[in-house]
Amino acid sequence: MDTAKAPVGDVPAPAATSRRAPRVLRVREHTVEIVSDSGEGAQKCGQIFGAVSAKMGNGVWTVEIIPAEIQPPARTPPGGSGNRVRIGVGPVTNGGDEANLVVAFNEQVLLGRHRLHAIADDAVILLDDVWSRHDDAEVRRQWEAGLLELGSKAYRIVPVPLEEESQKLVENPRKGKNMFALGVLCWIYGRDLDRAREQIAHQFRGKKDATAQNVALLDAGHAWADAHLDLRVDVPATPTDAAMVVTNGNEAIGMGAMAAGMSLCAMYPITPATSVSHYLGEAFDRAGGLLHQAEDEIAAAGVAIGASYAGRTAFTITSGPGLALKTEFLGLAVMTETPLVLVDVQRGGPSTGLPTKVEQSDLLAAMFGQPGDAPKVVLAPATIEECFHVMVTARRIAESFRVPVLVLSDANLATGVQPWPRPTPDAAWQAEPPELTAVAEGTKPYDWDGRLGLSRRVAPGTPGGMHTVTGLSHDERSKVAYDAETHARGCTMRSRKLAVLQQTLVPPTVVGPASGDLLVVGWGSTKGAIEEAADRARAEGLSVATLHLRFLSPLEPGLTEVFRRYRRVMTVEINYSDAPDDPFVTEENRRRGQLSMLLRSATLVDVDCWTLVRGEPLRPGQVLAAMRRRAQTGGGA
Amino acid sequence: MSGDGCSLLGCGVEDEDRPHDMSEYAGAAARWCPGCGDHAVLTSVQRLLAEERLAPESTVFVSGIGCSSRFPHYLRTYGFHGLHGRALPVATGVKLERPDFDVFVVMGDGDCCSIGAGHWLHATRYNMDLTVLLLDNAIYGLTKDQTSPTTPQGFATKTQPKGSWLPPLNPLTTALGVTNASFVAQTAEWVPAHLYETLKAAYHHDGFSFVRILQRCPVWTPTIFQKAVKDSTSVEVLVHDEGVPAADLGRAFPNRIVHDPRDLHAARRLAEDTSRIRLGLLYRDPSAPRYEETRALPKHTAEERMRVLEAELDRYAV
Ligand SMILES: Cc1ncc(C[n+]2csc(CCOP(=O)(O)OP(=O)(O)O)c2C)c(N)n1
Ligand code: SF4
Ligand SMILES: [Mg+2]
Numbered sequence: 001m002d003t004a005k006a007p008v009g010d011v012p013a014p015a016a017t018s019r020r021a022p023r024v025l026r027v028r029e030h031t032v033e034i035v036s037d038s039g040e041g042a043q044k045c046g047q048i049f050g051a052v053s054a055k056m057g058n059g060v061w062t063v064e065i066i067p068a069e070i071q072p073p074a075r076t077p078p079g080g081s082g083n084r085v086r087i088g089v090g091p092v093t094n095g096g097d098e099a100n101l102v103v104a105f106n107e108q109v110l111l112g113r114h115r116l117h118a119i120a121d122d123a124v125i126l127l128d129d130v131w132s133r134h135d136d137a138e139v140r141r142q143w144e145a146g147l148l149e150l151g152s153k154a155y156r157i158v159p160v161p162l163e164e165e166s167q168k169l170v171e172n173p174r175k176g177k178n179m180f181a182l183g184v185l186c187w188i189y190g191r192d193l194d195r196a197r198e199q200i201a202h203q204f205r206g207k208k209d210a211t212a213q214n215v216a217l218l219d220a221g222h223a224w225a226d227a228h229l230d231l232r233v234d235v236p237a238t239p240t241d242a243a244m245v246v247t248n249g250n251e252a253i254g255m256g257a258m259a260a261g262m263s264l265c266a267m268y269p270i271t272p273a274t275s276v277s278h279y280l281g282e283a284f285d286r287a288g289g290l291l292h293q294a295e296d297e298i299a300a301a302g303v304a305i306g307a308s309y310a311g312r313t314a315f316t317i318t319s320g321p322g323l324a325l326k327t328e329f330l331g332l333a334v335m336t337e338t339p340l341v342l343v344d345v346q347r348g349g350p351s352t353g354l355p356t357k358v359e360q361s362d363l364l365a366a367m368f369g370q371p372g373d374a375p376k377v378v379l380a381p382a383t384i385e386e387c388f389h390v391m392v393t394a395r396r397i398a399e400s401f402r403v404p405v406l407v408l409s410d411a412n413l414a415t416g417v418q419p420w421p422r423p424t425p426d427a428a429w430q431a432e433p434p435e436l437t438a439v440a441e442g443t444k445p446y447d448w449d450g451r452l453g454l455s456r457r458v459a460p461g462t463p464g465g466m467h468t469v470t471g472l473s474h475d476e477r478s479k480v481a482y483d484a485e486t487h488a489r490g491c492t493m494r495s496r497k498l499a500v501l502q503q504t505l506v507p508p509t510v511v512g513p514a515s516g517d518l519l520v521v522g523w524g525s526t527k528g529a530i531e532e533a534a535d536r537a538r539a540e541g542l543s544v545a546t547l548h549l550r551f552l553s554p555l556e557p558g559l560t561e562v563f564r565r566y567r568r569v570m571t572v573e574i575n576y577s578d579a580p581d582d583p584f585v586t587e588e589n590r591r592r593g594q595l596s597m598l599l600r601s602a603t604l605v606d607v608d609c610w611t612l613v614r615g616e617p618l619r620p621g622q623v624l625a626a627m628r629r630r631a632q633t634g635g636g637a
Numbered sequence: 638m639s640g641d642g643c644s645l646l647g648c649g650v651e652d653e654d655r656p657h658d659m660s661e662y663a664g665a666a667a668r669w670c671p672g673c674g675d676h677a678v679l680t681s682v683q684r685l686l687a688e689e690r691l692a693p694e695s696t697v698f699v700s701g702i703g704c705s706s707r708f709p710h711y712l713r714t715y716g717f718h719g720l721h722g723r724a725l726p727v728a729t730g731v732k733l734e735r736p737d738f739d740v741f742v743v744m745g746d747g748d749c750c751s752i753g754a755g756h757w758l759h760a761t762r763y764n765m766d767l768t769v770l771l772l773d774n775a776i777y778g779l780t781k782d783q784t785s786p787t788t789p790q791g792f793a794t795k796t797q798p799k800g801s802w803l804p805p806l807n808p809l810t811t812a813l814g815v816t817n818a819s820f821v822a823q824t825a826e827w828v829p830a831h832l833y834e835t836l837k838a839a840y841h842h843d844g845f846s847f848v849r850i851l852q853r854c855p856v857w858t859p860t861i862f863q864k865a866v867k868d869s870t871s872v873e874v875l876v877h878d879e880g881v882p883a884a885d886l887g888r889a890f891p892n893r894i895v896h897d898p899r900d901l902h903a904a905r906r907l908a909e910d911t912s913r914i915r916l917g918l919l920y921r922d923p924s925a926p927r928y929e930e931t932r933a934l935p936k937h938t939a940e941e942r943m944r945v946l947e948a949e950l951d952r953y954a955v
Contacts, residue, residue, distance in 0.1 A: 051955075054955050055955040243954060246955050247953050258942065258949070259946055261939070263942075264734060266730065283949055287945040288935055290932060294759075295755055295759040298723065298756075299723075302720075302725075302726025302727045302729070303730035305719075306728060307731065307733055307734035308734075309717060309727070309730070311734040311735060332719055425946055430942055431939075460715035461735065463692075464694070466713050466714055467716070468709040468718050469716070469718065470710070471702075471720060472718070479665070480710070
């Protein structure tokens with residue numbers, strides 16, 4: 001979509017009331033960033049701007065800009081907080097490359113974004129210049145130095161008196177600048193002010209005074225922009241009749257859990273998974289569901305397993321450190337064949353790592369984290385919409401195969417906000433397991449079909465079916481047995497289920513040429529960036545196709561055959577890998593991306609990888625560069 | 638757990654088909670060592686199940702890992718023999734999902750007071766209607782003779798051959814110290830009449846009934862309770878109209894002390910004083926809020942859940 005950014009025409013604005021007719025830049029997509037000190041509300045501004053844009057019919061993807069600390073010092077480059085909002089004529093699937101327009105509340109938070117190369121060379125930057133007139137000489141010095149540094153790029157910096165103008169309406173401008181900025185943005189992008197007012201009322205529902213004040217600020221920002229700015233951007237909206245919802249990935253998971261008929265979620269707070277429970281804390285009660293905040297992640301897993309064992313499949317949500325704690329219980333769920341859904345919203349690791357930032361580093365831990373052989377199902381939604389539907393699939397598999405299902409989302413999906421087609425939930429998804437009709441005394445609780453490894457669950461409440469499940473090696477009657485035959489048979493039966501499940505899956509679709517130079521394989525939240533990069537690569541004449549996996553365990557069928565049709569296969573992932581030309585790194589000791597390790601062992605194809613661990617969603621431009629190198633030279637990506 | 642009539646059907650009607658003979662609650666033959674105190678607890682529990690005529694299909698025994706945690710296998714009810722230290726979270730989940738079930742928890746002293754201590758505190762505070770048995774033999778039995786938190790100071794084990802370094806953790810003061818504790822009792826497996834009455838009182842308490850059962854392990858800690866077993870005058874029995882009935886104990890236990898189980902401060906004082914073994918109900922507060930009540934949610938039908946879901950989607954619709 002490189003071409004997409006090119007203006008499709010400069011047209012004069014209709015009857016402008018401003019000083020002079022502003023230039024209107026009409027583009028197919030545009031990326032805006034709003035950054036402030038933490039606590040100044042740039043995030044709220046970005047969220048409302050994104051929601052209004054979605055409601056007007058634009059494609060939208062928002063990415064949170066999160067400071068490293070909860071209350072970082074003011075006016076510091078790493079302390080910036082805010083939102084990136086990418087809007088387009090059609091669907092937008094990722095946060096894009098660089099911002100085309102930035103609203104910055106001070107030059108320091110702007111420097112933070114500048115240093116991360118988050119801003120396009122030719123970007124327009126609306127910067128509050130109140131700091132240039134500050135009483136404190138040190139602040140004025142920082143301003144000068146900052147502007148000098150920013151001068152290395154051809155940014156067009158437009159001073160905007162956010163603070164001074166907001167002060168006319170509110171005592172504490174720190175609490176008002178964001179809505180003034182929203183008004184400015186609404187003017188620039190021609191956003192419907194009524195919708196913006198509605199959205200403000202929604203954000204501040206229950207607080208009449210706050211709503212009135214924020215609407216006044218919005219209007220003031222809009223009027224100021226009308227009187228002073230000369231640039232407008234038009235990203236034509238394509239209003240559709242199709243019903244859409246706007247959510248982030250964690251809200252989609254929460255709704256998906258309700259759609260899947262799950263009614264108990266046990267969790268312990270951990271970023272970036274917690275917001276699922278914030279959502280459910282409100283919504284679950286109304287649906288007759290129960291959100292249990294346990295004393296730790298181990299207990300959360302135990303409560304979910306206990307509930308699943310006693311009835312309807314329950315779920316637990318966590319992130320990396322919590323996944324580590326749930327390890328032993330996951331093994332127990334495998335061993336007792338208790339259905340369970342575990343959502344891991346991945347963040348940067350290892351250890352406490354990067355709590356608020358994205359990574360895809362838990363794949364192998366999810367698959368192989370348990371001691372002993374512990375086959376289980378691992379799924380990864382690729383979009384916010386899939387975050388909803390994956391929960392339905394996860395419950396169904398967990399129950400039909402009596403197996404824990406791990407759902408790997410990540411911080412990018414968790415905090416990304418996007419409109420997506422409103423789902424039409426099926427009442428059948430609410431099915432009431434388990435079957436509790438009486439069984440003959442002595443019915444085997446693991447009456448494995450020797451070919452399929454599947455067995456009917458005999459849940460407590462079933463007359464006649466009394467037995468004790470155990471994490472110890474056991475026979476079909478759940479009797480503890482340490483003999484060789486019994487143990488080997490149990491392992492075989494639990495593993496067989498995955499092979500059977502794999503046989504029911506449809507082979508993955510390839511996007512792009514059916515054979516060619518390069519096949520890029522991804523999983524999880526990177527789908528949008530990878531496919532956009534491949535589009536651009538093909539526009540450049542490269543022979544690049546992509547394939548995105550949703551099932552990681554078992555792997556989707558037919559991969560070997562697909563891989564053989566391309567000269568090279570490469571995974572793109574947000575996890576660590578050694579670069580082939582790193583010191584001491586050889587073909588043999590090279591530590592590769594996690595999916596590429598899996599694919600190599602499953603297909604015996606020499607699957608290369610290109611990965612980044614910068615705590616950021618992948619930018620399509622970065623992926624494109626990797627594709628070019630790999631498709632053309634075949635050399636070290 | 639109030640055992641009035643049929644808990645599964647949620648009505649007060651007696652179900653005549655219910656088993657009422659102890660043998661009908663027997664599962665696999667118990668495999669504990671001869672003389673192990675766990676046998677007596679099993680017998681007492683089977684008697685309780687029979688007398689209360691609990692429906693085996695709606696009774697669940699949850700345990701951890703240890704000699705004591707083999708307990709569920711020896712019963713003809715549902716059982717969940719899970720992870721070392723993690724019986725309470727599993728039981729919490731079972732009870733949240735099926736508040737109508739009778740749920741029992743069996744743990745060892747390592748299970749409850751060491752690896753699972755965090756869950757123990759919080760489960761006490763949740764105060765769900767669970768009957769919780771701590772089989773305290775003051776040792777790690779299954780793993781063969783390692784010091785447990787309740788091992789007496791100076792008692793030699795394989796991990797601390799010079800004797801346990803620390804004064805033992807007191808499960809009674811610990812339990813009584815937790816906010817919202819609602820039932821704390823101590824009994825001993827070698828006093829079957831008292832054991833039975835205590836289990837019965839625990840079962841009938843609506844809330845988290847914590848019973849520490851002093852349990853002999855003739856293999857690893859044969860001496861620990863020797864004096865108390867041989868000389869019943871070294872034991873003091875708590876008596877009160879509100880307490881565990883002790884009339885059956887007859888003259889064998891002449892040392893009695895009147896203790897009102899509604900008096901938390903008196904309970905803590907008695908529990909603190911470990912100069913002698915005391916059997917009885919230390920504390921009971923039937924009015925303590927129960928988590929499954931405060932968190933009780935209407936059981937929605939599928940149609941109702943669908944309506945809520947559509948309303949949710951409306952909230953996010955554009
Ligand atoms: C996570 C974990 N750590 C350690 C063990 C080993 N282990 C099994 S039982 C046990 C202690 C048992 O002692 P206790 O809980 O007092 O039960 P008892 O055997 O005395 O009845 C230990 C340490 C285990 N099974 N799991
Ligand atoms: S080792 Fe001790 S606690 Fe374990 S079964 Fe034998 S006697 Fe009982
Ligand atoms: Mg023990």
